[in-house]
Amino acid sequence: MNSEDSNIVLKTEDLSIGYKKKKKEQIVATNIDIAINPGELVAVIGVNGAGKSTLLKTLSGIIQSIDGDIFIDKNKLSETEPDKLAKTISLVLTEQLLSKNLSVMELVALGRQPYTNWIGRLTKNDLKKIMHAIKLVNIEDIKNKKCHELSDGQFQKVLIARALAQDTSLIILDEPTTHLDLYHKAYVLKLLQKLSKETNKAILFASHEINLALQLCDKLLILKEKKALFGTPKELISSNALNDLFPEHLIQFDKESSSFKIK
Amino acid sequence: MLNQKKYTIIIILLFLAVIIAALFNISLGSVNIPIEEVTAALFGLEVEKDTWRYIILNYRLPKAITAIITGSGLAVSGLLMQTLFRNPLAGPYVLGLSSGASLGVAIVFMGASVFGASFATILLSEWSLVIASSLGSLLVLFAVILASIRLRDTMAILIIGLMFASLTAAIVSVLAYFSPASQLQQYVFWSYGSLGDLSWDEVFILGLFWIVGILISIGSIKNLNSLLLGEQYARSLGTNIRKNRFMIIIATSVLAGSITAFAGPIAFVGLAVPHLIRQIIPSANHITLVPAVIFGGAILMLICDIIAQLPGSEFSLPINAITSLIGAPVVIWLLVRKRKFNF
Numbered sequence: 275m276n277s278e279d280s281n282i283v284l285k286t287e288d289l290s291i292g293y294k295k296k297k298k299e300q301i302v303a304t305n306i307d308i309a310i311n312p313g314e315l316v317a318v319i320g321v322n323g324a325g326k327s328t329l330l331k332t333l334s335g336i337i338q339s340i341d342g343d344i345f346i347d348k349n350k351l352s353e354t355e356p357d358k359l360a361k362t363i364s365l366v367l368t369e370q371l372l373s374k375n376l377s378v379m380e381l382v383a384l385g386r387q388p389y390t391n392w393i394g395r396l397t398k399n400d401l402k403k404i405m406h407a408i409k410l411v412n413i414e415d416i417k418n419k420k421c422h423e424l425s426d427g428q429f430q431k432v433l434i435a436r437a438l439a440q441d442t443s444l445i446i447l448d449e450p451t452t453h454l455d456l457y458h459k460a461y462v463l464k465l466l467q468k469l470s471k472e473t474n475k476a477i478l479f480a481s482h483e484i485n486l487a488l489q490l491c492d493k494l495l496i497l498k499e500k501k502a503l504f505g506t507p508k509e510l511i512s513s514n515a516l517n518d519l520f521p522e523h524l525i526q527f528d529k530e531s532s533s534f535k536i537k
Numbered sequence: 538m539l540n541q542k543k544y545t546i547i548i549i550l551l552f553l554a555v556i557i558a559a560l561f562n563i564s565l566g567s568v569n570i571p572i573e574e575v576t577a578a579l580f581g582l583e584v585e586k587d588t589w590r591y592i593i594l595n596y597r598l599p600k601a602i603t604a605i606i607t608g609s610g611l612a613v614s615g616l617l618m619q620t621l622f623r624n625p626l627a628g629p630y631v632l633g634l635s636s637g638a639s640l641g642v643a644i645v646f647m648g649a650s651v652f653g654a655s656f657a658t659i660l661l662s663e664w665s666l667v668i669a670s671s672l673g674s675l676l677v678l679f680a681v682i683l684a685s686i687r688l689r690d691t692m693a694i695l696i697i698g699l700m701f702a703s704l705t706a707a708i709v710s711v712l713a714y715f716s717p718a719s720q721l722q723q724y725v726f727w728s729y730g731s732l733g734d735l736s737w738d739e740v741f742i743l744g745l746f747w748i749v750g751i752l753i754s755i756g757s758i759k760n761l762n763s764l765l766l767g768e769q770y771a772r773s774l775g776t777n778i779r780k781n782r783f784m785i786i787i788a789t790s791v792l793a794g795s796i797t798a799f800a801g802p803i804a805f806v807g808l809a810v811p812h813l814i815r816q817i818i819p820s821a822n823h824i825t826l827v828p829a830v831i832f833g834g835a836i837l838m839l840i841c842d843i844i845a846q847l848p849g850s851e852f853s854l855p856i857n858a859i860t861s862l863i864g865a866p867v868v869i870w871l872l873v874r875k876r877k878f879n880f
Contacts, residue, residue, distance in 0.1 A: 285728065334773060335770060336772065356772070356775050356777065357775040359773075359775070360773060360774050361775075363773065364773065365769070365770060365773045367767075367770065369767045369769050369770065370767065371766055371767055371770075372620070372623045372764065372765050372767050373765040373821040375815075375819065375820070375821040376821045376822070377540070377820075380820070380821070380822055381766075382776070384762060384763060384766060386760075387759065387763055387774040387775065387776075388774055388775045390759070391754065392759065393758055393759055393824065394754070394758065394759035394762060399541075420639055424554075426725065437636075440774070495802060500762075501822030532692070
């Protein structure tokens with residue numbers, strides 16, 4: 275247990291998240307205690323407005339936490355320098371890119387920015403990492419295409435490759451499966467599972483795909499109103515944590531098949 | 538990365554085109570001087586007629602250098618604004634920077650009659666013109682930035698730029714109303730734009746500001762590229778957004794401000810050149826775009842100046858009219874043909 279403890283990638287202690295507006299605090303979720311090890315795939319699940327995006331923004335340092343501590347690679351997030359943070363956490367967001375006129379290679383290459391010199395020159399090592407990332411997500415065939423020529427599914431893979439090229443111990447993805455059909459949803463999540471095992475990186479993502487997440491993830495964080503539950507799918511199911519996630523008169527959790535069903 | 542090699546070749550070709558355009562620019566005018574004689578004069582060799590040497594070294598060479606500085610500087614500041622504001626229609630003229638600079642210049646030219654004579658003696662030197670003009674464009678740019686932080690809407694930013702343009706135009710006309718004819722005339726001639734009236738000293742001052750602006754732009758290339766992903770991604774890559782934005786503002790104000798001070802408000806170069814270059818180099822990478830836009834701006838300005846001189850005739854047209862005559866149709870053509878700017 276101790277040896278596992280020593281290389282925890284992400285750990286939060288009694289974390290409260292929310293927004294500060296003109297000295298007025300609006301708390302979205304409290305008591306979040308999570309610990310993610312290298313190679314683990316973790317999903318953040320919650321109904322709309324439960325604070326998934328707020329949590330991811332807090333963990334990646336975009337907004338400040340209300341209370342509690344966040345540790346990334348054993349360092350306090352609030353005390354980590356931006357350039358060091360860039361080598362520790364990489365992001366895949368739902369934010370639209372300013373330019374889709376970049377080629378796939380160029381976009382993935384931007385992941386190397388924290389490591390390049392003042393003008394962004396790529397070294398041999400950088401190119402190697404870029405090619406490796408492209409190979410890992412299996413997009414070699416489209417690497418010379420422009421991003422505006424890609425389908426949503428392909429583009430999502432390119433964004434994941436960019437995050438891989440950034441070579442961080444933690445990758446955070448905000449709803450990586452929106453706009454995708456069921457096949458591509460499953461494909462992207464399966465890819466994330468494969469990547470977490472092959473690269474030994476910790477991967478944290480927010481999603482509405484709870485049925486898929488239960489099957490693929492090592493751990494889940496369930497955000498309910500002012501309550502956060504963290505554990506393996508088995509633990510969560512046996513403790514009945516999933517039962518009241520949605521209004522029960524419409525959707526119920528079926529323990530036998532480990533999935534949600536419409537009543 | 539294969540394309541990168543192709544782009545490097547295009548950039549080298551553009552550089553050669555700058556030299557050729559400059560030679561033609563020096564050769565053509567009210568008196569046409571053969572190209573061989575131009576190169577001879579530039580290399581300090583024997584020239585057929587002494588008057589030619591005099592014309593080239595004291596009149597046409599500084600004018601050609603001014604054209605290169607003006608075109609490249611405006612084009613680069615246009616590129617920086619387009620990336621910074623996430624808006625393909627941004628440029629120093631559209632966003633009201635040139636208007637801000639005009640206001641600065643108008644205060645220098647015509648402020649004397651309004652604010653008193655002692656004020657004029659402090660103000661009337663080349664340096665004060667540049668500084669007033671740069672401050673004017675800086676002022677407008679800060680206002681636009683403030684607005685852009687509050688309004689994420691890119692359309693609103695353009696409209697605010699337009700509003701500042703008409704606001705400064707109104708202040709200028711008030712100043713003009715109270716000014717004596719001679720000072721008013723000075724301002725009006727300045728506002729037509731001109732590349733040819735600069736002495737070597739003035740070219741030197743302009744060049745100094747240009748180097749500062751271009752160096753800051755080159756230093757911002759890496760951060761400009763990260764901005765292509767959007768602000769949140771850029772921050773996650775370790776980019777200091779505030780510092781980066783500040784550097785870009787300084788670079789564009791220094792470039793647009795100093796150029797407008799000496800050459801007058803020149804329209805469309807800053808807006809059109811980055812788009813023309815994107816037609817040749819379909820890349821968003823600023824490592825290729827910045828040098829290509831520098832050379833592209835220089836070429837366009839040299840050509841516009843050749844046209845403005847009406848080779849073989851005694852007359853020359855205001856340069857501002859020529860850039861608009863060429864620039865406006867180009868922008869319209871791009872919009873109609875592509876329906877959408879490829880950014």
